[in-house]
Amino acid sequence: xxxxxxxxxxxxxxxxxxxxxxxxxxxxKDVLGRAGEQAAADFLTAKGYQILQRNFxxxxxxxxxxxxxxxxxxxxxxxxxxxNRFGKPYEAVHETKQRQILRLAEQFMHQFRMMQSPVRFDxxxxxxxxAEDFEIEHFIQAFRPQDLQR
Numbered sequence: 608x609x610x611x612x613x614x615x616x617x618x619x620x621x622x623x624x625x626x627x628x629x630x631x632x633x634x635x636k637d638v639l640g641r642a643g644e645q646a647a648a649d650f651l652t653a654k655g656y657q658i659l660q661r662n663f664x665x666x667x668x669x670x671x672x673x674x675x676x677x678x679x680x681x682x683x684x685x686x687x688x689x690x691n692r693f694g695k696p697y698e699a700v701h702e703t704k705q706r707q708i709l710r711l712a713e714q715f716m717h718q719f720r721m722m723q724s725p726v727r728f729d730x731x732x733x734x735x736x737x738a739e740d741f742e743i744e745h746f747i748q749a750f751r752p753q754d755l756q757r
Contacts, residue, residue, distance in 0.1 A: 643687025643733035646741050648672055650731070656681065665714045668707050672731075673715060680726045682712045684749075687733040697732040697746060705750045728752075 648658055656674040663670040672683040684704070686696035700708075708728060716722050730749035735741040 639689065639736070640685075640687050642738055643741065644671055644685045646733055646738050646743060647683065647685040647731040650743050650745065651681075651683065659719075660715075663715065665711050665718075667714075668711050670708075670711050670715055676727070678725060680712075680716065680721055680724045681729055682708060682715070682726065683729045683731050684708055685731045685733065689734070689736050691734060695732055695744075696734060697730045697744065697749070700730050700749065702755060705755060709752055709755070 644661065648661060651672065651674050652658060656676050658672060658674045659680075660670065660673040663673060670682055671685040672681075674681045674683065684700050686699050688696045705728070712726060712728070716724065716726065727748050728750050730746040732744040732746065733741050734744075
């Protein structure tokens with residue numbers, strides 16, 4: 608059963624509860640990550656978002672999902688894990704990752720001539736082993752550029 612939670616979070620995301628973890632094969636992580644990104648895109652589409660791009664490669668990284676929520680450009684970072692044993696997926700979106708996402712968003716907006724568009728940064732946390740048992744947490748405006756340390 609798919610569980611979906613939407614949250615409007617104050618900045619920043621909750622702090623990490625990192626532990627040492629056993630390595631998972633790259634192929635297994637890729638398969639799970641792709642399934643999580645598909646579930647996240649389906650989730651946003653069901654909420655009325657218009658998906659513009661997925662896995663959009665830019666110098667310096669990749670934007671998982673770029674979508675429109677009305678007039679607002681949403682840059683969504685998707686993190687997927689099998690379970691919460693080593694922390695929730697969203698905990699991997701630390702300040703360094705947030706800064707990278709901001710740089711990528713600026714490139715994306717410039718490339719698609721969207722520099723004047725309002726923009727929001729969401730995080731979608733997916734937990735489970737397959738689409739049938741994924742739990743999706745949507746952190747709306749998970750971080751804001753002005754809240755990052757300079």
